[in-house]
Amino acid sequence: MMTAAGVSADARGPALLDIRDLGIRLTDRVPHRVLVQDVTLSMHPGESVGLVGESGSGKSMTVKAAMRLLPSNAEVEGSIEFDGRLVDRFSRSELAAYRSSDVGLIHQDPRAHTNPMRTVGQFLVESVVATRKMSKREATDRAISLLAEMGIGDARRRMDQYPHQLSGGLLQRVMIAATLMNEPRLIFADEPTTALDVTVQSEVMAILMEQIEERDLGMLLVTHDLDLAAAVSDTLVVMYAGTVVESGGAKDLYADPRHPYTAALLASRPSTTQVKRLVSIQGRPAAAFEVGQGCVFAARCPFATELCRTDRPEMRLVDGSHVACHRAEAIADDLKVALHD
Numbered sequence: 556m557m558t559a560a561g562v563s564a565d566a567r568g569p570a571l572l573d574i575r576d577l578g579i580r581l582t583d584r585v586p587h588r589v590l591v592q593d594v595t596l597s598m599h600p601g602e603s604v605g606l607v608g609e610s611g612s613g614k615s616m617t618v619k620a621a622m623r624l625l626p627s628n629a630e631v632e633g634s635i636e637f638d639g640r641l642v643d644r645f646s647r648s649e650l651a652a653y654r655s656s657d658v659g660l661i662h663q664d665p666r667a668h669t670n671p672m673r674t675v676g677q678f679l680v681e682s683v684v685a686t687r688k689m690s691k692r693e694a695t696d697r698a699i700s701l702l703a704e705m706g707i708g709d710a711r712r713r714m715d716q717y718p719h720q721l722s723g724g725l726l727q728r729v730m731i732a733a734t735l736m737n738e739p740r741l742i743f744a745d746e747p748t749t750a751l752d753v754t755v756q757s758e759v760m761a762i763l764m765e766q767i768e769e770r771d772l773g774m775l776l777v778t779h780d781l782d783l784a785a786a787v788s789d790t791l792v793v794m795y796a797g798t799v800v801e802s803g804g805a806k807d808l809y810a811d812p813r814h815p816y817t818a819a820l821l822a823s824r825p826s827t828t829q830v831k832r833l834v835s836i837q838g839r840p841a842a843a844f845e846v847g848q849g850c851v852f853a854a855r856c857p858f859a860t861e862l863c864r865t866d867r868p869e870m871r872l873v874d875g876s877h878v879a880c881h882r883a884e885a886i887a888d889d890l891k892v893a894l895h896d
């Protein structure tokens with residue numbers, strides 16, 4: 556089977572994270588609401604994958620599933636393996652070890668995920684002292700040196716401060732340091748800079764990428780920002796309405812998108828200066844439970860035919876990209892013209 560990156564699993568060794576045919580539905584109401592369907596995504600050690608799509612496309616749900624953090628009314632199908640082990644089968648203690656030592660999670664809003672009553676030092680040190688049998692002394696030294704690596708001057712003094720004494724950008728650096736305390740192999744970064752002031756977004760992103768590269772960590776970057784994802788990822792996975800519509804090498808996908816949705820995302824970026832033919836994506840993004848039998852993007856797609864409205868396209872390989880579009884070959888030239896003229 557092909558991986559999300561379009562390279563067979565064998566060619567790059569076993570995957571670190573392997574999500575297959577993931578489906579997530581909420582069962583507290585009838586009919587059940589489907590939030591995610593048929594999401595397949597695999598990441599290799601040290602690989603950076605950008606998971607891109609508009610708000611509501613199921614990105615955060617996918618990450619929550621990978622960390623087994625979904626609400627109790629969520630029913631999951633498909634499989635998620637980390638390092639060859641099914642995350643679903645983890646015992647309580649294996650799950651705790653997985654969340655604290657194998658993977659790390661950086662949230663969009665660092666303030667919502669820190670305790671206002673605990674100092675930076677307590678926040679950084681307590682969890683690792685509990686899980687890793689690091690002495691308090693060692694953990695404190697490690698925290699201080701990590702803060703310094705995050706470009707936080709006066710790290711010792713910062714250890715005694717409370718979250719409200721830190722700016723959003725500083726607090727997000729503390730969060731990055733917190734995920735690195737236990738030396739994970741994979742970081743989930745869910746819109747890590749979206750809530751920050753524009754002036755510090757690129758600074759925090761640069762610090763995160765520096766750490767990822769220096770430590771050769773895998774990163775799943777969740778973002779609505781295709782430019783950002785393309786700039787920092789090896790591989791891009793584009794989601795729409797709870798499913799993957801296109802995936803491939805970041806450079807190729809960015810330069811030469813094969814799915815009309817990816818092309819529309821590229822054409823509608825605020826940074827785009829040229830007048831484009833695919834000026835905007837008509838209509839609003841759909842949720843998985845709102846789309847019918849056909850292609851998830853059919854209602855907004857300028858190229859949709861009757862087949863697109865009735866039959867869900869399978870993911871298939873077209874010129875090196877994985878794309879779920881019946882018309883990928885037929886519209887390739889139109890997409891090029893729309894984006895590059």
Ligand SMILES: Nc1ncnc2c1ncn2[C@@H]1O[C@H](COP(=O)(O)OP(=O)(O)O)[C@@H](O)[C@H]1O
Binds near residue numbers: 581610614842843
């Ligand atoms: N706790 C929840 N209960 C019900 N629906 C939810 C919940 N969280 C998210 N959703 C819905 O699930 C879909 C996917 O959400 P999410 O994964 O958060 O999207 P994204 O991260 O791509 O913006 C959306 O339609 C959203 O409204």
Ligand SMILES: [Mg+2]
Binds near residue numbers: 614616745
């Ligand atoms: Mg989200």
